[in-house]
Amino acid sequence: MTSIHFPDGFLWGTATAAYQIEGAWDEDGKGESIWDRLCHTPGMIADGSTGDVACDHYHRWPEDVASMAAMGVKAYRFSIAWPRIFPTGGVQVEPRGVDFYRRLIAALREQDIQPVVTLYHWDLPQALQDRGGWINRDTALRFAEYADFAFRTFGNDVPLWVTHNEPLIAAFFGYGNGTNAPGLRRSRDVLTVGHHLLLSHGLAVQAFRAARLRSATPGAPDPRIGIVLMIWPHHPASRHPRDVAAAQRSDGAMNRLFLEPLFHGRYPDDMLRHFRRRLMVPRVAPGDMEIIAAPIDFLGVNTYTRLIQRADPRDLFVGARQVDPRGPTTAMGWEIYPSCIYEALMKARAYTDLPLYITESGAAFEERIDPDGGIADADRIAYLRDHIAQCRRAIQDGVDLRGYFVWSLLDNFEWNHGFSQRFGLIFTDYGTLKRTWKRSAYWYRDVIAENGV
Numbered sequence: 001m002t003s004i005h006f007p008d009g010f011l012w013g014t015a016t017a018a019y020q021i022e023g024a025w026d027e028d029g030k031g032e033s034i035w036d037r038l039c040h041t042p043g044m045i046a047d048g049s050t051g052d053v054a055c056d057h058y059h060r061w062p063e064d065v066a067s068m069a070a071m072g073v074k075a076y077r078f079s080i081a082w083p084r085i086f087p088t089g090g091v092q093v094e095p096r097g098v099d100f101y102r103r104l105i106a107a108l109r110e111q112d113i114q115p116v117v118t119l120y121h122w123d124l125p126q127a128l129q130d131r132g133g134w135i136n137r138d139t140a141l142r143f144a145e146y147a148d149f150a151f152r153t154f155g156n157d158v159p160l161w162v163t164h165n166e167p168l169i170a171a172f173f174g175y176g177n178g179t180n181a182p183g184l185r186r187s188r189d190v191l192t193v194g195h196h197l198l199l200s201h202g203l204a205v206q207a208f209r210a211a212r213l214r215s216a217t218p219g220a221p222d223p224r225i226g227i228v229l230m231i232w233p234h235h236p237a238s239r240h241p242r243d244v245a246a247a248q249r250s251d252g253a254m255n256r257l258f259l260e261p262l263f264h265g266r267y268p269d270d271m272l273r274h275f276r277r278r279l280m281v282p283r284v285a286p287g288d289m290e291i292i293a294a295p296i297d298f299l300g301v302n303t304y305t306r307l308i309q310r311a312d313p314r315d316l317f318v319g320a321r322q323v324d325p326r327g328p329t330t331a332m333g334w335e336i337y338p339s340c341i342y343e344a345l346m347k348a349r350a351y352t353d354l355p356l357y358i359t360e361s362g363a364a365f366e367e368r369i370d371p372d373g374g375i376a377d378a379d380r381i382a383y384l385r386d387h388i389a390q391c392r393r394a395i396q397d398g399v400d401l402r403g404y405f406v407w408s409l410l411d412n413f414e415w416n417h418g419f420s421q422r423f424g425l426i427f428t429d430y431g432t433l434k435r436t437w438k439r440s441a442y443w444y445r446d447v448i449a450e451n452g453v
């Protein structure tokens with residue numbers, strides 16, 4: 001294996017999300033989120049678990065920050081739980097929630113770990129859901145107010161701000177197939193939900209520009225703002241035109257439906273025509289597309305695998321059905337296909353010359369604790385090594401890739417999979433909440449020290 005080195009200053013990071021790790025779901029005045037509500041609804045989560053405690057990061061964050069410092073992590077991507085700051089999604093601020101994030105950000109900065117903050121990683125205040133959630137255009141305005149507060153409160157201490165994590169998932173899985181919160185099946189509203197998520201992004205960017213943030217770190221660049229999209233390659237199951245068209249439609253729904261508004265200020269015509277035939281039409285007001293396409297400073301890309309699609313008219317959304325993986329898979333059943341990272345980055349570059357970050361990359365595997373208490377996750381090391389190599393390949397082909405964030409720092413609540421899937425570099429014992437570094441954590445520490453694999 002030849003060694004692969006990265007540009008100086010390449011940002012090696014780890015990533016988490018509030019609902020998946022914090023726990024303390026109703027502590028210190030935090031309001032209920034739509035994920036609290038979903039998990040407290042019997043039958044919605046595979047193993048019947050909830051994020052009530054999760055990794056108890058809300059109390060154990062000093063240990064997790066210390067782990068990142070020992071690993072030499074340069075940046076930590078986490079999300080703010082909106083209902084911890086605004087419990088009812090209104091104007092009433094919960095100072096104990098603000099203090100939690102203020103302390104976390106300060107502790108990261110003391111360790112020279114750059115905080116990368118995602119404002120929305122799916123945990124909407126339930127009070128806003130009770131008023132229609134993202135189907136209600138007002139929610140976009142509430143989000144902009146929340147974002148403005150966050151910028152003015154934490155702004156200068158956070159070099160990279162992310163408005164949304166994967167609006168696609170929040171829209172299609174939250175309002176389409178209903179596996180994610182708020183667990184609705186209202187396919188005719190899915191595009192309007194996606195539109196309001198994108199509109200809220202644009203309004204937050206306006207608030208960010210108005211805040212005129214200046215870095216708290218002398219000599220460091222001023223804070224920048226972006227969004228994180230899930231970009232996975234979609235390959236046709238065969239060369240038959242109907243399969244090729246199916247892959248194009250699923251690529252359209254999962255990738256281009258967000259890339260085109262953000263960077264071209266319009267929805268892809270082929271997808272609008274396709275969805276109009278299914279009576280799925282986004283409610284777009286005059287001026288919305290310009291707001292959505294407000295210039296940003298970087299794009300975050302989450303990529304785990306590729307999908308192989310064949311035509312299937314029974315599929316409600318895009319008339320495509322994913323076929324079985326054609327190679328080895330992770331515990332999630334996702335094909336291990338390292339080139340997905342290269343293809344996703346090249347696709348992003350086709351839309352923008354902005355700096356790119358791989359804001360999530362990682363894998364779940366069945367973990368085995370070996371006799372000396374170690375966790376020999378060789379398959380995760382192989383996965384990370386091969387996907388990092390694809391990042392280097394993309395850089396060599398001209399992609400302005402600035403960083404790579406492993407999903408995840410520690411095993412955590414994997415949404416409707418509950419705790420059954422372990423993505424962490426660090427093993428979480430959900431009984432004792434004890435953290436144990438896996439072999440891959442030591443390996444990643446060396447990658448960071450070497451600035452390459």
Ligand code: GCO
Nearest residue numbers: 017165166302360407414423
């Ligand atoms: C996502 C989310 C993460 C997931 C991770 C593994 O991209 O879906 O950001 O919360 O846990 O992707 O599925």
